[in-house]
Amino acid sequence: MQGYLQAQFPTFIQYLSAPLHASLLAQRLAALAPGGLNRVFFSNSGTEAVEAALKLALAASDKRSVVYCDNGYHGKTLGALSVTGRAKHRTPFEPLLPRCDSLPFGDLHALRRRLEQGDVAAFIVEPIQGEGGVILPPPGYLAGVRALCDEFDCLWILDEIQTGLGRTGKLFACEWDNTAPDIMVLSKSLSGGLVPIGATLSRDAVWERAYGDIDSFALHTSTFGGGNFAAAAALAALDVLEQDGLCANAAEVGAFLQAGLQHLVDRYPFLVAVRGRGLMLAIEFHQDMRGGVQALVKELAGRIPGQAMATYRMLSGAARAHLEAAAQALEQNLEDMFVLRFMTKLSEEHGVLTFVTANNNRVMRIQPPLVLTREEAECFLSAFASVCEDLATFQS
Ligand SMILES: Cc1ncc(COP(=O)(O)O)c(C=O)c1O
Incomplete structure (x- = not known):
């Protein structure tokens, strides 16, 4: 970070300035992530990365419901809270977003029954429930989620904010199941825990459907999201992760x-x-x-x-x-x-x-x-x- 500051790079903010380090980081994450997740939207925290994911899924789909898991945790801003499965955090702010329904974590039958109703735009889940008590789903759960989301044309948002970037022994926890979501959210250790950053990765087709024309490209933005300073920290953190074999x-x-x-x-x-x-x-x-x-x-x-x-x-x-x-x-x-x-x-x-x-x-x-x-x-x-x-x- 000292090197970055001494070089006096412009700390561009806002996407229109096409910041160099943010672009390099987007390119790097796209290359690392599984499943062709080659569009990256940057923000400043985990909960913001989740907000971006929820909005992206809704903008890319004609359906309106979002499904999440009991005991899951995705953040405390209103959208993320609406898909967080803990009454203690939710109750003082209810009613939260409409058309958000919860299911038991790890239960593919329950997910199938809910998706059969045909109105679900997105399913959001953690690979391992972190704040819920480090709860692992049954083996094969994530691959099963992938198959069901494909069958019912539902976008799968995977929250790797806590599990991602080496924490579980692979760069992304979904790699243990050889699967990949349509949208992935990252934050926490992305910049080595040093500078606030969040990232929402998605497939080309999803991004294009949501924000692919001149009227929609700026529907979701963040002034500081995509700033070079945070991106430089993330690039350095990824270097260390790779060079030191931290996974x-x-x-x-x-x-x-x-x-x-x-x-x-x-x-x-x-x-x-x-x-x-x-x-x-x-x-x-x-x-x-x-x-x-x-x-x-x-x-x-x-x-x-x-x-x-x-x-x-x-x-x-x-x-x-x-x-x-x-x-x-x-x-x-x-x-x-x-x-x-x-x-x-x-x-x-x-x-x-x-x-x-x-x-x-x-x-x-x-x-x-x-x-x-x-x-x-x-x-x-x-x-x-x-x-x-x-x-x-x-x-x-
Ligand atoms: C899985 C998961 N998602 C989202 C968040 C929210 O991140 P933040 O606290 O940066 O808003 C957290 C934070 O603990 C988390 O563990």
Whole structure:
């Protein structure tokens, strides 16, 4: 980036100026992406790349509905939110876009039934649900989606914002299934995480149908989208990705990490599962607190002088129901807090930063930089094992 600034290239913005680096980046992405995705629209974030994809699909199709998956995550602007499957994020802003329907993730029968209705312009999905808790679909799902979208003339939008650019061990996660969408969205690591950028890739025919004439070519634009500075960062990030073999590194170190974590899952009952692919991993926790708060309340009530237990029994049904609901909510929170306590110990005692996924705070994501070495992975595993041991002792 310093080289770029020192060279004093003009940081052109807006497409009419035909910015050099953005053009080179478009060319490079088109060459790398599978499925002849050779039109590229640049924006400044993941959610904007999704907005561009949704608008492109609607402009290219006579149909009006969009289908998305329960528990999926595509961003928080209104269009992307309308195809994000998490009530918590959606509810305060409803009603969202009309004619957006959700389906269970990984269910090809449900997709077929919905597409048979004949009104679906686009189906948007992640190859692996990231924020939903690193959920992998059944094998063959993406190839099945491709076949169904072809059969029913539905545009397939694949959100590779989190999975893309090496994270799962291949440049694009759909390459694991040897398939490709009609429209693909990228962001996050595209510029090495340094400069805001989003990209919406599509096939020629789709772009032409949507924006192929003088009246429609500027229907969707962004002032800063396609800026040279962001594109130069992305070109440099792609260089490093290729030169340092980061896809292969993600596959290799990811497999090592997953095996090490599986060992710990087998050993500690509060770890339910490790799952993922490459360096897109997650660990699911389960620390059952059911009945814990109520037992504590009963114990305390028994120790208070006087007739606390008798008073409790004389409470109205409604009052008791409220108390029990409160105890249950507290127990749920305590369960969530177990993961937070785990993360805090990892951070404070071992200097390792982790976080939970957006849709599920009992799932800790393990998505380190793709440059992670095997030694660093070993270091993480020993820190993780040490926190497991501490908390297992603390539990007993
Ligand atoms: C799969 C996926 N799509 C879209 C987005 C939204 O990206 P942004 O936060 O840059 O708007 C995210 C962000 O986490 C994501 O994981």
